[in-house]
Amino acid sequence: MECQECHQRPATLHFTQVINGNKTEVHVCEKCAYEKGYMSQNQDSFSLHNLLSGLFNFETYPMSESQTPNYSYSTQQGLKCEKCGLTYQEFTRIGKFGCAECYRTFGEKLNPIFRRVHSGNTRHDGKIPVRTGGNLQIRKQIDDKRQEMQRLIHEENFEEAAKVRDQIRSLQEQINSDISDDRDGDE
């Protein structure tokens, strides 16, 4: 069945309108449904967000809108982001974080969500920015070097392994001096 408005695309939405007792059937494509006002844009975001939040909302709280909000619960759990004001409940409804701090505020509670979305993963294992990555980059380098050293030892290439060991030491010193620099700064 083709869309009765544009006659171009197939009709994917079928409505029955009842106006003053007169029943009319409407067959339109999604695009025309929005353009001709059969569906509001709100419903659009509703469908997409609901899909997402449906994914998150396996932990449902029995809290209807008429109920008085359970303040003690939210304060106890600290489930409101101090920075942007987003509550955990709002997050599960809209499926979006409000700011970087939300990630820290909701903390461990996010693990099951990430597991679902990212097929079991909860920890980042990719690029690290220079400016805000702290000494993570160096620590990652140390991890890589340690593996390399193990491999060299396994191959009985002790000369090279010793070189790598020294590289690890100097990287570790870098981290240590960064920490003492920070302490100096605090004083």
Next chain:
Amino acid sequence: MSLERVMNEAISPWMKEEGPDSDIVLSSRVRLARNFEDIPFPILADEEDLTRIIDYFQQEYAQQSFESYQDLELIRMKDLKDVEKRVLVEKHLISPHLSDHANYGGVLISENEQVSIMVNEEDHMRIQLYVPGYQLEKALNEASKLDDWLEENINYAFDEERGYLTSCPTNVGTGLRASVMMHLPALVMTQQMNRLVPAINQLGLVVRGIYGEGSEALGNIFQISNQITLGKSEKDIVEDLKSVVHQLIEHERTARDRIIGQTGVQLEDKIFRSYGVLSNSRIIESKEAAKCLSDLRLGIDLGYIKNVSKTILNELMILTQPGFLQQYAQKSLTPEERDVRRASLIRERLQLEN
């Protein structure tokens, strides 16, 4: 770079170059989602924050160049007419979300249109980089360099455990979405695509039509991208995508050979009929145009049709979209008027080839 040129030329300068495996993979793209450390994400940021961000990009990056990406131009959504925004969407330079929902949104576009950095979309920054053909690693390396360049001045929202922080939990970690645009007519003709799509989905990859989420695979063009962004390195994400794309290329080639062997003159007939429709019709709907363009392109790839350039598919697919047609006409058109315009535009374009 002139906005006028961006608006009037359907294919971006980089699309005219031919990349590896470009008989099947039209283009490769990498997108990185990034945010400022201390500012709420666009969904909750106030007017002041969003204005500050877009002004910052105007001051720091407009008219700047980075390596081969020259003369970044900042275009603000509020300065554009609806039809102009639509053209940018059709050229894949901005997302529908930026066009429709981001009042303080903007985009930085490089002269060659290979780079587009969306500002105040769902995230503060969406760095996009396109390369012709099948070159996902190149796209990743280039995008990563661009990311480093931005990071010289910007403190990104980053967490040791979660990685790059994004507004949507589906982008957190690497913030990386890598994708390829593939022309797979033989897999569709032999009805293998229906079977392959669920299998691809099971591997954590997404298959979509040419215009992204929810769009149909017009002209047998499919967009394939990664879904998972957390817990894998950028390189591994791209490797996993590549292994599937590689198989699809092989399957498509085999299917093409088989069709030629089995149907020979029938295939040739189908291709030349489509060529005939494109060269002669006076009214053509976008769906029919896309189907015929796909046939034409296949005919070029298989050597049945000579003297028509390969980029014709990419070019006319974009040029015959509603936004472009209206931009060309300099007025809004009813669907019927568009079908007439589309037909005449295709005829004129094909005449240029001979």
